[in-house]
Amino acid sequence: MSYLGYLRCLRCGTKVAAGAGYGGCPDCAAAGVNVNALPAYDLSGVDDLIPVDRSQRGIFRYRRLLPLSGGDPVVSLGEGGTPLLPVPRLGAALGVPRLYLKDETRNPTWSYKDRLAAVAISRAVADGAETVVVATTGNHGAAVAAYAAAAGLRCVVLTLESVPQTMKTLMQVYGAEVVALRAAPERWQLMAEAVRERGWVPMSGYRNPPVGSNPFGVDGYKTIAYELVEQLGTAPDVVVVPTAYADGLAGIGRGFDDLRELGVIGRAPRLVAAESFGPYSDALASGAELGGPVPAGPTVAFSIGSPFGTYQGLAALRGSDGVGVAVPDDSEILDHQALVGRTEGLYLENASVVAVAAAGKLAHAGQLGPQETVVVIGSSTGLKDVGATAARLPAVPVIAPDLASLDAALGTVTR
């Protein structure tokens, strides 16, 4: 057997009923600490990493290690199974010789949130949900909206007025009902009310301070760890993850924990939280149970521009000898976005670029050995916010159709 049908608090170990656990552990919340409760498993019947059923699509190859019971249907758009690309030219530029990029832009809505949404929506369908609700700056909402459409569920999205139009359009095109609020805490307050009064199933977190997302969805990210070990033939030494509330970081860490428990790998990699403003690095330095709030402002990496660090994220970092690396500077981020594009032919969202820059910072600080294999999670595509990229590029000149005009123009477009 595998998923036990309930959640367990990451902090106090209390068993929490699956439905009651969307907002985290009630006991710890009563004690003043907001903490996620995540699915509990019994892996004693799982012999190895071999997928149970090769006829399953996407991440559901690993369904015995996901929070699903035997007969549960799954909602899949063929997520996961993304390439792990060696990026040696980028690695040379950053001082990280053995650098790989996990290209999560290759998912159905072009971000790794699809792994979360596929599991969270599958669980919601199995539990008889009719309406799901999500508070999101974009990628998360787009993924949930797409999977809700594929499942035939109603989807209400609470976003922020400030998110780029592309993100809003993307969520709307999947048929979700999208409204905006002026500040992140307002979304959580409204969402908590809708969950309580309407019985809508939450696809993201809604506590303040935040605990992380839908607990089933978090375990969708476990599949990244499984794929990395299959792709490399062993565990990498370091995995760098763009991090806000750390669903991805925590889920990936839990996946490696599974593989260790199963005896597939000996040692789990060090996890690195690539963050905008530093709540994780601060809390690791101070020993605090929760990160932040730290001073925060606008950032081109808006997907991860959070003042908070969650318990689940800090637990994953502490359990793996990991660190947080802050990259608050827009110019530094956009320079790295262009570097990734011209050296490797990859166009990453700025939140993902923060993870690239963080790897470079670690190398520069002497915190990466030259033989260490480092994986950066390229969590989403640059197409989600083209405006930020375009603002730094020269205008495309309009020319007459002759070689002299072409030569003259080419002198102006080389960066």
Place this chain on the structure above:
Amino acid sequence: MSYLGYLRCLRCGTKVAAGAGYGGCPDCAAAGVNVNALPAYDLSGVDDLIPVDRSQRGIFRYRRLLPLSGGDPVVSLGEGGTPLLPVPRLGAALGVPRLYLKDETRNPTWSYKDRLAAVAISRAVADGAETVVVATTGNHGAAVAAYAAAAGLRCVVLTLESVPQTMKTLMQVYGAEVVALRAAPERWQLMAEAVRERGWVPMSGYRNPPVGSNPFGVDGYKTIAYELVEQLGTAPDVVVVPTAYADGLAGIGRGFDDLRELGVIGRAPRLVAAESFGPYSDALASGAELGGPVPAGPTVAFSIGSPFGTYQGLAALRGSDGVGVAVPDDSEILDHQALVGRTEGLYLENASVVAVAAAGKLAHAGQLGPQETVVVIGSSTGLKDVGATAARLPAVPVIAPDLASLDAALGTVTR
């Protein structure tokens, strides 16, 4: 053995030296008909569809059926291997019960042009190229720019002033030198001059009337046919392809031809050219060797908004008992884009949506049997032109954080 190291004219069968064949068959051009010459193979040593080397990434699993010689290095970003998604709700809405979507948005630059670029750039590297040049409305240029970056080649892009900013940015971020011209024929004229005077290697066509693209790149699309047969276990009955100069259509047709020659399949599917203004359907009706020019104008499906139909496209249609289906109406296209989004959770570029709409038109006209398996090629992501989608959607309302405000707003956002 496999690739013979030269091209063969599709019309007269003349053997054309590989380098000399970038502009098509010289003999036919001299006779007044612009025609592509495409790579010649000897499949007698190939026993079946099994990839030669499973350690190869992406489409290069099939490298023995691609225009590469034994020692040629390949440039890969992990293209291909895209999911074939059953889309039953969309199929029901269109009257096509057994409908599948080949999700080509899951490629490295989020379009199926990556298959072309991977092969064309690999061939260029093997041939010692230093600079490549491409005339493009976007997807093609983005793909070529990305693979040129990955290969360390210089890339010059000749685009149109009218293409969306997203497309221009995408090409620039990969480090290409991008300039715009005012009209498509101007690009071809300038490109022909650059190819002749500078020795730059062409990644797209540059003849007028057009013949199609880089001949090696065309064969990159053969891999779609191989994947479809692997995924379905047999050939589909019908494949609908968004079509301008028909690189994709011709390449897919050539892939099925290979499989027939190898005995893997008995009968190749009927190919359908989904087009904006009808040069293919016109030429099939009249028996003309080349399609168009037909009256053309702006279309939201700008990637395929061509007045011309190529010889290679018409040959593929005629050889497979295929048809052309024109979808010129912007409203019809955008309605179908929204339909695909809300029924299946997929966001396709409008050129791809033309193929969806074309499948519906064929069903409506009684040209598809209810038992026929129909595959639509979802060639690129809707993210490439979000503006066209956004223009048809309601504005996202900004609300106060209470349920009453939410209820009031939700009444306005349901479409």
